Amino acid sequence: MELDLRHLRMVVAVAESGSVTKAAAVLGIAQPALTAQLNRIDRALGGSVFVRDRNGARSTELGDLVLRHARVLLPAMATLTDDVQRLVNSQDGDPGALRVGVAGSGLGGLFVNRLHSALPGADVTTVLPRGDDLGGALACGTIEVAVTGMCSDAPPPASESVTWTRVSTDPLFVLLHEGHEYADKPEVTLAELAEEQWLSVPDHSCLASCFVSACVRAGFAPSAVGEADWTTAVDQVRTGRAVALVEPGQPDPPGVRAVPLTGAPLRRTHYLGWRRDARGLLDTELIEDAAFRAHRDAVARSPQYGLWLERHPNIG
CATH class of the missing domain: 3.40.190.10 (Periplasmic binding protein-like II)
Structure with a gap:
């Protein structure tokens, strides 16, 4: 038997739940079926992935190795599937789904509104990545686009796979x-x-x-x-x-x-980010334009802020 992604999902589920019974419930299969699959995985690898006893399931050294690879391969495959679907949809004229991560920026809602206007028919949703790790969420494909606010002139999260564009610097x-x-x-x-x-x-x-x-x-x-x-x-x-x-x-x-x-x-700088390899899948010019328009929308609905910017043209 050769391992496939289905087997890796089973291993991850057991490791995260700490129990074959709980993992079976999460996966929606019967416990005996999951136990049989784990036994096949052990035979295919030539060793035990878990120590299973009355206290639950604990990964072995071999299991830790499998888990390290599984936690890279599964998100990578999910990203591949999403990107392929997005490219196919764009070729068919269907804008598809666009997940927007927002953290530390008041522009998020206005930006999403602008995307809805610019991409009629697109399924635009907002996501709050765990720990506000927008760079990591972009890199692994959990989200397609991110808007984040950083204190003063602090840079956004560094990543070789993510492109960031400064939208504005605003006073608090x-x-x-x-x-x-x-x-x-x-x-x-x-x-x-x-x-x-x-x-x-x-x-x-x-x-x-x-x-x-x-x-x-x-x-x-x-x-x-x-x-x-x-x-x-x-x-x-x-x-x-x-x-x-x-x-x-x-x-x-x-x-x-x-x-x-x-x-x-005290100032806040707003950044717009996307994965570098998504340029062929996303209209980045349109997305940048939506972000800049969102900032103009924010200024327009606050006359006091507009007057402040006129007095301080070098900020903003």
């Missing part, structure tokens, strides 16, 4: 409740907010350390920066209990106002 504003003494100012300095409790949306970049550094340069040490999702942050700011770092380019929710920080001490 501070979200204040509408009754705050600085809510109606055109700009506010970090030093003027030295006594505030700060919040930020969970971020995978170096924003927290950059924020502390900016505060120290402004002459004070901030209170610890808390994290909150967007809705929770807005609710906290609206009551006056905190202020929050936010990306501009979205309408202010009721009761709060986004105010620019003087000198733009």
Whole structure:
């Protein structure tokens, strides 16, 4: 018997579940059938892949070797299948499916909207890769396109197989409740907010350390920066209990106002990425155009941000 991908999927399922019984349920086959297949795999390889006893299944040294290869081969084959299907669909005039990974960028929703408009009939979906590892997700074919935001001028995740294009560099504003003494100012300095409790949306970049550094340069040490999702942050700011770092380019929710920080001490750079070998499968010019249009959409729906950009033409 020769091993095929079906056998590798069985080995991975048993290793990940730690039990033949559980793996059989995951694979949708009967336990005796899976046990028989594992025995055939052992005979084909000339050794046992797992030690199986009442405590479950544990991979042997041979099993570890098989697993290392399986975890490369299975994603590679899935990527090949997806790429072939996408190429066939594009030749038939069917745009097919496009999975977009988004992490740390407020442009994600607007970008996907633009893709829907530019690719009518395409199945455009958003994906949140595990651990925000967009570079890895692109490289292994889990997603086709990615939008990510990095702190200041930090580069995106490096990968020989991924191309990144800078879409924009934007300042971070501070979200204040509408009754705050600085809510109606055109700009506010970090030093003027030295006594505030700060919040930020969970971020995978170096924003927290950059924020502390900016505060120290402004002459004070901030209170610890808390994290909150967007809705929770807005609710906290609206009551006056905190202020929050936010990306501009979205309408202010009721009761709060986004105010620019003087000198733009904190910035976020948005990048668009795709696999280098996907150029024949994706219209990268169209996708780039959708990203740049998404940023213009963000500016257009925030008049205050548009005015700020006019005053600071070298940023953005």
